[in-house]
Amino acid sequence: GIQVEQSPPDLILQEGANSTLRCNFSDSVNNLQWFHQNPWGQLINLFYIPSGTKQNGRLSATTVATERYSLLYISSSQTTDSGVYFCAVGEGSGGSNYKLTFGKGTLLTVNP
């Protein structure tokens, strides 16, 4: 199956700093999503981004499908950004990439 690798595994920031999280995947995909799991365990969908660039407030993401990687940018980080960030890639039969394979995540801690 497809392999998903995320880096770095852990990241500690001071409030206000910027960061870049990376996701590499082993095969071509047409479904890639970024999620944030907050300290209470909730999984929040940040982006559905199989290709191109999207922005939502302080967050943005870029996927370069031909080179098999995606980047998540967090600017002006806040303590509420703390948690685990997962990249998930879709694979499935018949062209429906519904079955997500998750990376191990990046644990982000933002200190005040």
Added chain:
Amino acid sequence: NAGVMQNPRHLVRRRGQEARLRCSPMKGHSHVYWYRQLPEEGLKFMVYLQKENIIDESGMPKERFSAEFPKEGPSILRIQQVVRGDSAAYFCASSPGAGYGYTFGSGTRLTVV
């Protein structure tokens, strides 16, 4: 729009009992997925359902686990004769179509004692 609703949030079962986990998808979503999160394994796909149909159950253990999404009512993940290794967080997600952006519920934390 209430989002994806899962209940119960926490469930404690003794070994050998049955666990029933419920998931109501977002309004307008007809595709439901179940994932399990174990500390040492991360998030793993279990099953994909549409109304009254199991589309892909390749991630479900062969025994004791079953899932359904009836015409009326929530999707149910059922675990019979639970063992300690079943202790995990079980997440349900829904989407408006296969492969589109998921919305996850808050999860059910199952503890088997």
